[in-house]
Every structure is written in C-alpha cells, then in structure tokens.
Amino acid sequence: MPRIAGIDVPNEKPVWISLTYIYGIGKYLSKQILKEAQISETIRAKELTDDEISRIAGIIDRNYVVEGQLRRQLGQDVARLRDIGCYRGLRHRRGLPGAMPVRERDPGRPSPERRVLRKCTHKHN
Numbered sequence: 001m002p003r004i005a006g007i008d009v010p011n012e013k014p015v016w017i018s019l020t021y022i023y024g025i026g027k028y029l030s031k032q033i034l035k036e037a038q039i040s041e042t043i044r045a046k047e048l049t050d051d052e053i054s055r056i057a058g059i060i061d062r063n064y065v066v067e068g069q070l071r072r073q074l075g076q077d078v079a080r081l082r083d084i085g086c087y088r089g090l091r092h093r094r095g096l097p098g099a100m101p102v103r104e105r106d107p108g109r110p111s112p113e114r115r116v117l118r119k120c121t122h123k124h125n
Contacts, residue, residue, distance in 0.1 A: 001045075001046075002018075002045050002046075002048055002053050003053075004019070004022065004053060004056055004057050004060065005022050005057065005060050005061070005066050005067055006067055006068070007021055007022050007023075007067065009021050009022070009045050010045060011044065011045050011046035012044060012045075012046070013044065013045060014041060014042055014043070014044060014045075015030075015034060015039065015040075015041060015043055015044065015045050015048060016030045016031050016034055016041040017030075018045040019033060019034070019056070022060070022066050022067060023066060023067050023070060023071065024064065024065060024066035024067065024070040025060070025064070025066060029064070033056060033059050033060060033064075034056070036059055037052065037055040037056050037059055039052050039055070039056070078092050
C-alpha cells in the first residue's frame with residue numbers, strides 16, 4: 001500500500017480513486033494532481049514507482065491542505081463562528097441544521113425542528 005499524505009491508499013484500485021481516500025481530495029482534484037504529476041489515471045496504485053509516489057506527495061504537500069491540517073482549520077473556523085455569535089455559530093452551538101446554507105430538495109416538507117404535531121380537526125367515523 002502506497003502511503004501518501006499519511007494515509008495508506010488502497011492497492012487494487014486505480015490511482016485516481018485511491019487518492020480520494022485522502023481527506024480533502026475528491027474526484028476532480030485527484031485527476032488534476034495526476035495530470036500535474038504526468039501519471040496515467042488508469043494504472044493501479046500498486047503499480048506506482050517510488051518516484052511517482054514522491055511526485056504525488058510533493059504536489060499535495062505544496063499545493064493543498066489535506067487531512068489533519070484541513071480538519072484543524074475547519075474546527076477553528078467553526079469555533080470562530082461560535083465565538084462571534086453569528087447565526088451560523090449559534091446553529092452549530094445548538095447542534096441544529098442550518099449552520100450551512102443548503103438547497104432544500106423538497107420545499108413542501110419542513111425541517112425536523114419545524115415539524116410540530118398538528119391536532120386533527122376533521123371527524124373520523
């Protein structure tokens with residue numbers, strides 16, 4: 001298993017998929033990294049040479065924030081929102097949805113916090 005950015009990436013998968021196991025690297029970014037390193041996307045991770053692994057690791061270290069550093073940065077961002085007392089910070093503090101703007105997929109259905117039990121007004125026979 002090649003070790004890149006402190007993560008053992010899977011051997012049997014194509015290299016572009018293996019890179020997505022690193023927190024902060026998705027499909028698009030993994031393909032961009034491989035293009036910059038001039039490595040084919042189709043080869044398996046176990047077929048990478050030490051030189052290719054070091055090229056990938058160098059590109060990631062130089063250009064991208066990944067793994068622990070990214071998690072720490074996100075945690076600090078959320079802590080800052082809580083400290084300044086903005087709307088998103090309050091939502092994070094209370095553990096409620098709405099901390100991040102999200103497109104409502106089904107506008108006819110209210111979020112769980114807005115759902116209330118409504119009294120049945122019609123008569124059953």
